[in-house]
Amino acid sequence: MIDVHIHVAPPQLPGAGSLSPVLRQSVESVAQLVRSEMSMAGITRAFAMGEWTITPDNSLGVNRTLEIAALVPGLAAIGVMDPTKDLADTEHFSHVEALVRSRRVVGLKGYLGYLHFAPTHPSYRRYYEIAAQFQIPVTFHTGDTYSPYAKLKYAHPLGIDDVAVDHPETRFIIAHIGNPWTIDAAEVIYKNVNVWGELSGLFVGEAIDFEAEEHRDTMADVAERIRKAFFYAERPNRFLYGSDWPLVPMLAYRDFIASIVPAKAHEQLFSENAARLFRVT
Numbered sequence: 001m002i003d004v005h006i007h008v009a010p011p012q013l014p015g016a017g018s019l020s021p022v023l024r025q026s027v028e029s030v031a032q033l034v035r036s037e038m039s040m041a042g043i044t045r046a047f048a049m050g051e052w053t054i055t056p057d058n059s060l061g062v063n064r065t066l067e068i069a070a071l072v073p074g075l076a077a078i079g080v081m082d083p084t085k086d087l088a089d090t091e092h093f094s095h096v097e098a099l100v101r102s103r104r105v106v107g108l109k110g111y112l113g114y115l116h117f118a119p120t121h122p123s124y125r126r127y128y129e130i131a132a133q134f135q136i137p138v139t140f141h142t143g144d145t146y147s148p149y150a151k152l153k154y155a156h157p158l159g160i161d162d163v164a165v166d167h168p169e170t171r172f173i174i175a176h177i178g179n180p181w182t183i184d185a186a187e188v189i190y191k192n193v194n195v196w197g198e199l200s201g202l203f204v205g206e207a208i209d210f211e212a213e214e215h216r217d218t219m220a221d222v223a224e225r226i227r228k229a230f231f232y233a234e235r236p237n238r239f240l241y242g243s244d245w246p247l248v249p250m251l252a253y254r255d256f257i258a259s260i261v262p263a264k265a266h267e268q269l270f271s272e273n274a275a276r277l278f279r280v281t
C-alpha cells in the first residue's frame, strides 16, 4: 500500500502552524513514529512533503525529510516548489534538477492558496519542465487551507485544468481532491489525461474522532462527496490514496477511505495507480 501524502517536517507555510507537535521532535523519534504508523496500517511506501524553507543548500526544502527517510524503509521525499524564485536563478534550478535526477525526490509540491501564486504563474514553469523531463508528478494543494493568510481563489482545482492543458507532458495531482470543490476537481480529472486526484486530509482528527458519534454526520457528508467525485470522474485509474499524517492516524484514515471507495477499485487506489505514476514497484 502506498500513501502519497504525509508530512514528517512542519510545512513552514505563512500562518499555517506546524500541523502537529510530533513533527518538532528529533529526526529519530519522528522516524520511529512513522515506521510504527506505516507498519500498523500496512503502508509499504509513503511520500513525505518537504518544507517551504528554501535556501541555497536546501533548494526543495527536503533536507530534514531526507534525513528521516534514511531511517524509514519505503519513505521518500517530495520537494517543495518555490514560486518566489527567479526563473533566471540557474543555480537554484540546477540544484533542483540534481535532486530529482538522483531520485532522492520523487515528486514536486506546490502550495496553492497558502502562497499567493496561481498554478499558471510563470515562476512555476521551470518546475513543470523538470517534472516532465524526469517523469515525476507535480502535486498541488487545493481546496480549504489551514491559514487565515491563504487566499482561496488560488486554491481552486480549476487552476489545474489551465496548466494541465498548457503542459501536456507534465502530470499533476490535485491534493485533497479540491475539497470542498470535489466535483470541480473530478471534472478536471475526467477531462485531462494528465491529472490525478488524491484523497488525503478529507477528515482530520485522532483515532477516537473516527469513532465518535458527534462526527458521524460530518464523516457521512465527506464520504458522500468522495463517492460522487469518484463516480463522476469515471477514472478509477487516476485516484491516489494519501492520509496527510500526522493530521490523522494512518490506520484509521486508511479504513475510512476503504469504506468509501468501492472494493473493486482498492487495488488501484491503494497501490497500482501510485506505483505507476511515481514509477516505483
Ligand SMILES: [Zn+2]
Pocket (backbone or CB within 6 Å): 005, 006, 007, 049, 201, 244
Ligand atoms: Zn498535507
